[in-house]
Amino acid sequence: VRTPLFADGVNVDTREPAVWELPGEQAEKWKMPRRSVLSNLASQQNLFRVFVSLTILTGDAKYRQAAADATRYAFEHLRHECGLLFWGGHAAMDLVTDQPIGEGRTGDVAGRHELKSHYPFYELMWEVDPDATRRFIESFWHNHILRWDILDMNRHGTYHPVPATPWDHEYVGGPVPFAGNGLTFMNTGSDLFYAAAVLRELNGDARPLLWAKRLAGRYADARHPKTGLGADNYSTLTPDRMTRQFGPEFGDRFTEATVTSLYGNRYSRAAICRMKLFERLGPAGEEFKRWAVEDLAAYAIHAYDPADNCFWATLIDGTRLSPSDRKRDGYVESRWLEKRPATGIHFWAYALAYKLTGDELMWTMTRNIGRGTRLGDIGPDGKAAPKLNAATDNAEPEVLFGLLEMYQATKRNEYLGLARRVSDNLLTKEFHGGWFVAGRDHLFCKFDTIAPLALLYMHSALHKPSARLPMYAAGRSFFHCPFEGKGRTYDNDVIYGRLRQAPLRSVPPR
Numbered sequence: 001v002r003t004p005l006f007a008d009g010v011n012v013d014t015r016e017p018a019v020w021e022l023p024g025e026q027a028e029k030w031k032m033p034r035r036s037v038l039s040n041l042a043s044q045q046n047l048f049r050v051f052v053s054l055t056i057l058t059g060d061a062k063y064r065q066a067a068a069d070a071t072r073y074a075f076e077h078l079r080h081e082c083g084l085l086f087w088g089g090h091a092a093m094d095l096v097t098d099q100p101i102g103e104g105r106t107g108d109v110a111g112r113h114e115l116k117s118h119y120p121f122y123e124l125m126w127e128v129d130p131d132a133t134r135r136f137i138e139s140f141w142h143n144h145i146l147r148w149d150i151l152d153m154n155r156h157g158t159y160h161p162v163p164a165t166p167w168d169h170e171y172v173g174g175p176v177p178f179a180g181n182g183l184t185f186m187n188t189g190s191d192l193f194y195a196a197a198v199l200r201e202l203n204g205d206a207r208p209l210l211w212a213k214r215l216a217g218r219y220a221d222a223r224h225p226k227t228g229l230g231a232d233n234y235s236t237l238t239p240d241r242m243t244r245q246f247g248p249e250f251g252d253r254f255t256e257a258t259v260t261s262l263y264g265n266r267y268s269r270a271a272i273c274r275m276k277l278f279e280r281l282g283p284a285g286e287e288f289k290r291w292a293v294e295d296l297a298a299y300a301i302h303a304y305d306p307a308d309n310c311f312w313a314t315l316i317d318g319t320r321l322s323p324s325d326r327k328r329d330g331y332v333e334s335r336w337l338e339k340r341p342a343t344g345i346h347f348w349a350y351a352l353a354y355k356l357t358g359d360e361l362m363w364t365m366t367r368n369i370g371r372g373t374r375l376g377d378i379g380p381d382g383k384a385a386p387k388l389n390a391a392t393d394n395a396e397p398e399v400l401f402g403l404l405e406m407y408q409a410t411k412r413n414e415y416l417g418l419a420r421r422v423s424d425n426l427l428t429k430e431f432h433g434g435w436f437v438a439g440r441d442h443l444f445c446k447f448d449t450i451a452p453l454a455l456l457y458m459h460s461a462l463h464k465p466s467a468r469l470p471m472y473a474a475g476r477s478f479f480h481c482p483f484e485g486k487g488r489t490y491d492n493d494v495i496y497g498r499l500r501q502a503p504l505r506s507v508p509p510r
Helices: 024-030 045-058 062-077 122-128 130-144 186-203 206-221 241-250 269-302 344-357 360-372 397-410 413-430 451-463
Strands: 009-011 019-021 035-039 091-094 099-102 145-147 444-446 480-482 488-490
Touching: 024 480, 045 062, 045 451, 062 122, 122 130, 122 186, 130 145, 130 186, 186 206, 186 269, 206 269, 269 344, 269 360, 344 360, 344 397, 397 413, 397 451, 413 451
Parallel strands: none
Antiparallel strands: 009 444, 019 035, 035 091, 091 099, 480 488
């Protein structure tokens, strides 16, 4: 009512907005209200892509205007003086008090700054306010990079002023991994190099792209020389918590910088992000594509098991791991070492890699994962007629994106037809009572759900193939703070994963 901001989600039965709740002692500790109506702009970037896509496809300006109005208000009212927004994994706005809330309050600053594979809609932000967008990206780097000479960085950022020349630092590089003061998680690292690379495209300044390549290159430099596998980090802590836990069995072979994809990012979202940067930048982004495809090739060779369509947890030297390797308590949980099914996000990554390279291994992986995700046989190569499963029950939006990549690569209508089937399944699974929810019995609609954007991409492929919809680089969103007396908890679990006790009422949305 008071602002153009959106709530993050809504109870589809009561029409009340999603609320973050804390007991009194936790609310006092974090200096947060006991009940907050969440408005996390980082959890609305895909919603804004949907709005802009609707304007492109319908010609009605009101959708884009709503996204622009919310973004403009955020720049004017929800921004720290250093340029960072109050958003992301540990900070948001409370629509009741119009105040920032979040975990990790320092003085009058609420929450830590954190982005992890969010990949914001910088193009819209730039259209609304170029200077504020530039300042945000500069502050993002300044407040997460701990040492520019070796690119030691941390996923949690501070809210400190930015120097007048934010990109003028000496870079030395040097060997990786190194013992650093932060942890160089690729989910945040990819957000950093994505932001800097997009900034170069927006304002033509070559310096951000140079630093983006240096940062992305650190992950490539830390790969094993024989297997080509890399970890989610190119640095370790001292003492290393994983060496303490696994040292008796593995010595110094099991560290933050030698275990692959514990966090499920490098070989899925970060790979897609890098390849989408190449699509955006063209030849100037060639390294991003090359590093992503090299990663995917190593993961296919050393971690993928076609027998069950799963990936092994491994060390970067190729050693395969299992829960039985966890002999003692510590940071790494047993379930993190289980084999993980290849899902739609992997199908999309390999399909995109094939589209960009024509590489036979990328096609083989797309074919194998397609079989494992009930899509049928996409064919022995990109030319022979596929034998697709027209009755598939797959309803993953990432599979839909992957099929559209395959259609673009081959121009075979069979892949577009299968994409229509997946689109129908997605509607059947997630669209109920006028809302997109995770399933029929889920109680909350998260407005940042990716399903409607995937369906708009499908509509465009069918009816307006020349339309250029906003770039989506596999970003996701979440809020991660203490909740209802628990420790750190994700909104995607405790709110948007919540099931109703009674059947869904058929009420059209207001």
